[in-house]
Amino acid sequence: MSIPRKRFDTLVIGAGGGGLRAALQLSQAEANVAVVSKVFPTRSHTVAAQGGINAALANVLPDNWHWHMYDTVKGSDYLGDQDAIEYMCRAASHIVIELEHAGVPFSRLNNGKIYQRAFGGQSQDFGGEQAARTCAAADRTGHAILHTLYQQNIRAKTHFFDEFFAIDLIKDEEGYILGAVILSIETGEPYIIEAKTTLLATGGAGQIFRTNTNARINTGDGMAMALRADIPIQDMEFFQFHPTGIAGKGMLITEGARGEGGFLVNKNGERFMERYATHAKDLASRDVVSRSIAIEVREGRGCGPKGDHVLLKVDHLGADVVAKRLPGIRDTVLTFLHMDPVEKPIPVFPTAHYTMGGIPTNRYGQVVAPLGQGAEEPIPGLYAVGECACVSVHGANRLGGNSLLDIIVFGRAAGNDIIDFLKENRFHRPLDEGSVDQALSRLARWDQRGEGESVDALRQELQQTMEDYCGVFREEKVLQEGVNKVKAMEARLAAVRIQDHSSVFNTQRIEAMELENLFDVALATVTSALARQESRGAHSRVDYPERDDEHWLKHSLFYKKDHRLDFKPVRTKPLSVDSFPPKPRVY
C-alpha cells in the first residue's frame, strides 16, 4: 500500500496552548511546522482553564518570582524539580506580557495594569500573607489564550491538520524519533508525517476515571504513544481530584458551595465530615474531604439506589443566598440534574481533574529517559509539553494558575530548543519502514470483523475499576486488586471488535484506539500508585499516611514492557538560588 508522505521540520501533536505556543515560536523562526489535532484546534481542553495564569507582576500586592517558586515547590510537596520551577517562575512575568502583546485581553485594574486575583496556595515572603498572583481574562483565560495563539499561528503560516488522529511515533533503530503515522478522520486514510523533531502536546488523561472533569478528548494519547515507543512515563500515581463533582457525571461543584455554608451528608442524613475533621469539617483540605466521601460510600453509607455518592446540601441557605452567591452552581445543577439545589441536595462524588505525571522532560522540553548513561538522557528528536508531560513543575500536586503557565513557558522553551536542534540536524534521517509498519498494524487490527466485546462497555468497566481501586481511597490490598483487574481487562482488548468498517468519519475506530491508549495510561497509574508506599501531595495512602522523604523523595518511571518500574532522583538544586529543603506542609 502506498501511503501519502509529507515532510516538515517539526510535527506538533495536539493543538492546545502548549502545542500552539511551541508551533508559534517555530513558525515565527521560519521553521516548517505541522500541527496535528484530532479536533478543531480551538476546541482543545485549554478552553476549560478558567482560573488564570500565575506571574509575580506585583500589580495588586507586593510579589516576587522567588516567592512564587517557594509556593510551587511547597505545593508540589517537594517532588517538583526545582530547576524547572525556578525557570518557570522567573519566566512568568515576561510570558504574560508577551501573551498580552499577542492579543490576550487580560482583565485590567483602574490604573490600566493587568488585574491579578488571589488564589489558594499563594503567599508573600515565603509563606507569609496571601499574595495576588493570578492574571485572568475574566473567567475565560484559557479560551482567550487558545484563540489568540491559534490566530497568531494562522498569521505565521503554521500548517494545520485538523481532525487527524496520531496513531504512533516513528522511531529508528538508533532511537531517533522521525515523526508519526497519522490518520485522516474524514477519509480514513493514513499519512506518514516525516519530521526532524516531534512535539507531543496531547494533554491529560482524566478519562481513565469514571467521574472526571475533563473533556472526553483527554484520553492520554501522547503518553500512550510514548509508552509504545519504549519511553517510560513519570509520576503517574499523582492525579489531582476535586472532592465534589456531580455524581456519575463529573462536572465540578466548586468549593464555594461549602465556603458559603453548604455541607455534606450520608444516607442517614449524618453530617459525616464532623467525624473526619472535627474543626474544619466540610472546609477541610481537598484530599481529606475526597477520602472521607469515598470511605462513606465504601462502608455502605452512600446515597441513591446504588449507594454510590453522598449529598451536598445548600438548600438550607435559602433561594436568595444561592442565587446571589452561587449562581454558577445553580446553573450547573439545573442543567445537568434538572433539579434546583435550592430545593434538593446535590449528589456528589470526588472527580478526577488533573494529571500531574506524564512524559518525562527537562526544562527545554526534551523528552528524557535513562538510556544507559544517566537518568535523564534526551531522546533525539522528541519533545513534550503541557499536561501530557512531566517536567516536573507540579510534582505531587499542582497549584491553581500554574497549569496555563506551564504550557506557555515550556511550549516556548521547547520551541526555542527545537530551533537549535534544527540548526544542527538539517536533513531528514532515513525513514524506518519497520516502525511505520508497526503503526499501520495497530490501525489494521481494527479491520477484524465478527462478534466481540464492545469498546463502550470495556471503557466503562475500565473507568469504573480505576475509580473504585485507584481513586482517592488507596491502600495496598485495594491497589493490588486494581492492578490485577486492569491487567485482566487489558487482556480482553484483543477480543474487542467494532461494527463500523467504513472509511469516512469512522469514529468507532478512533474510539477503539483511544481505548487502547486509556489502558496503557491506566495501567501506568495504578501500578505506580501501588508502588509508592507513602502519602505525598495528591497521592494519599491510608496504609502509609505520612510523607517519607528518606525512601520516596524520588520520581517513578513506568515502562510498558513488563510493566516495569524504575525511579530517578528529584532535582532539588535550582538554577541560581538555594534549594528549598523538604518541610512539613502546613497551610
Added chain:
Amino acid sequence: MNTLSKSRLAWRCRRGMLELDYLLQNFINTQYEILGPADLKAFQHLLETPDALLLEYLMGRTIPVDPVFCDVIQKIRAAVTY
C-alpha cells in the same frame, strides 16, 4: 449549508469542555433520528459557536441573538436525563 452525516456531526460534538461534550453528545446520540431538517440545520450551525459562548448559551446564562438557536438549545437541555 449541506446537512452533515451523523458521524461527522457527532465528531464535531467533541469539544474542549466536559459540560459541552455531555450536552451535545447526549443530544446527538438520543435525538438525531427524530430531528426535523430545520432543527438539524440549526444544530449544525450552533456547533460553529466558540466553546466559551456555546457554554453560556447551553447553561442558560446568555440568550443567543439568533432566534433559531433558542429552540434547539431548549431541546438540547431537555434531552439531559438523570
